[in-house]
Amino acid sequence: MSRIIFEQFIDLETSTYTFLIADPKTREAVLVDSVRENVESYKKRIQQLGLKLKYLLETHVHADHITGNALLQDAFPEAQVALSEKANVKFPHISLKDGSALSVGEIDIKTFETPGHTSESLCYLVDGNRLLTGDTLFIGSCGRTDFQAGDSKLMYQSLKRLAALPGETLVYPGHDYNKRWVSSISEQLLSNPLLAMSEAEFVAELESWKLPPPRKIKESVPANLLNGHKPNEIAESK
Amino acid sequence: MSRIIFEQFIDLETSTYTFLIADPKTREAVLVDSVRENVESYKKRIQQLGLKLKYLLETHVHADHITGNALLQDAFPEAQVALSEKANVKFPHISLKDGSALSVGEIDIKTFETPGHTSESLCYLVDGNRLLTGDTLFIGSCGRTDFQAGDSKLMYQSLKRLAALPGETLVYPGHDYNKRWVSSISEQLLSNPLLAMSEAEFVAELESWKLPPPRKIKESVPANLLNGHKPNEIAESK
Secondary structure (H helix, E strand, C coil): CCCCEEEEEEEEECCCEEEEEEEECCCCEEEEECCCHHHHHHHHHHHHHCEEEEEEEECCCCCCCCCCHHHHHHCCCCCCCEECCCCCCCCCEEECCCCEEEEECCCEEEEECCCCCCCCCCEEEEEEEEEECCCCEEEEECCCCCCCCCCHHHHHHHHHHEEECCCCCEEEECCCCCCCCCEEEHHHHHCHHHHCCCCCHHHHHCCCCCCCCCCCCHHHHHCCCCCCCCCHHHHHHC | CCCCCCCEEEECCCEEEEEEEEEECEEEEEECCCCCCHHHHHHHHHHHHHCEEEEEEECCCCCCCCCHHHHHHCCCCCCEEEEEEECCCCCEEEEEECCEEEECEEEEEEEECCCCCCCEEEEEEECEEEEEEECCCCEEECCCCCCCCCCCHHHHHHHHHHHCCCCCCCCEEEEEECCCCCCEEEEEEEEEEHHCCCCHHHHHHHHHHHHHHCCHHHHHHHHHHCCCCCHHHHHHHH
16 A cells, blocks of 8 residues: 555656645645646546645746646646745735645645746755656756746756755656656656756757757646646636 | 654665664664674664664575675674564574565654565565665666576566655665665666666676676675575584
8 A cells, every 4th residue: 555646647748747645545636737628637636535635846937838727727727836935926826835835634735936937947856756857857957048037057056956956866857758757866867967067068969959949838837837828718708 | 853864874895785774762773784794883872862773674585795794793682583474594584575664763664575686585675665675776777687686577566666755755775876865766767778678678787787796795695694604604603
C-alpha cells in the first residue's frame, strides 16, 4: 500500500506533464500544472479516487498551453490556485515564495524559487523526495530563457541549487520531448551536459539555441494571467 | 521532510545498483543487493544515518558480483538475509515467495516472483511505488536468460506482470549500463522495445544477443551461494 497517490498525466500535443498528488488517508489532493484541454480526464480521475481537491499549483505562467485551473475551480470550488508571488496576476490565489510550505494530508510540499525560464518560476519538493521541476530542470536539458523575462544567468544559479539536492531526489520535469517521465538528481549530474558547464559556457549554449516561439504563446500567456480563462470568456461573462 | 530514506549506490566496476531504504522515524533499514567491495561505504552510511539494519535482501543469486552480506552480518549481527525460497542455499536466511511481505518501520516491501533471468529472481515493491527490478526489467531492456536456469519465456511472463503495475511505479533496476538510475512503468511501456514484442519475437530477440559470460561468474555464483563468503574463507574458518 503506497503512502502517496502520485499520478503523472501527459498532454501529448505539448508534451506537458501534469501531476495529481494526494494523501491516500485524508484524500486531500493537489493538481500541478493542469492543461485546459485535459480537464475532463483530471475530473474523472479525481472523482474515481474520491479525492478532495485542495490546491491547483502552477510552476509558472506557461507560454505553451493554457492552464485548466479556471475550469477546474468550476467543478471543485474549494480548490485554491497557488503560484509565485512574483506572478503578475489579479485573480484570487495563494502567493508562494521561497520556502513556502503547503500540505495535502501527511504530504508536504516545499517551494523553491527558481527564476530563469521566467521570473516567477517555482519548483516544488513533494514529500521530501520528488522534485517537480517545471520548466527549470529538464531531463538532459533545461527550459529556454528567451522570452517572458527569461534569464540564462538566473537559470544557471537555479539549476546549481537544484543539483545540490540529495542524489536520490526524483526529478519530474514539466515537459519532456524524448519519452522520458522521470529522472533523479544523481542521474542528471551524470548525464545532463548543462549541469557540467561554467556559467559562461551555459549562457553561450542557451543563446545558441535560437528556438522558434512556442506555437500557442499568444493565446497561452494572456489566458494564464486570467487563471486559464480565455479573454473573450471574461468579456462574455461581464 | 521525507517519509522514506531511499539511497541508491552504484558499483562502477559492474554497474550494479544497491539500495539502502529506511524509515526515518524508527530508523529500521534494509539493504538490497549489496556488493562485497563496497561494504565499507554502506557501513559508514548506515552508521552516519544512525540506522538499525534489519534485512539484507537479494533479488537473486548474482553472477556478476559477490554480495556483501556475509561481511555486513559481521558488522550488523542482527541483520537477516532474505531471498527466494527457490535459491539453493544452506546459510540461515528468510525464505521469500510471491506475495511475501517485509517491513522496515512504516515502509512495506512486497515480493514478486519474477523468474527468467534466473529461476529464483525476485522483484520488490517498496512503499507501494518503487519497484526494485533486479535483473528482470532493465531500463530499455531486460536481464539476460542464457545461464543459471534462465528462461526467456518465463522472463516474458515476468515482464508482462511488472508492466501491468500502475504507470507511476518507479523502476529501479539492478544494473544500468547507460547512466540511467531510475525510470517508471509508464516510461518503459513507451520506450522499452522488449515490452512491445510478442512472445516469439521476444524469445528470438534474446537468443540473438550472444553475450559473453559475465567476467566474474566463476567466482561470484559459488560465493553468493555461501552468502558472499569466498569458498576458501569457509575452508579457512573450519
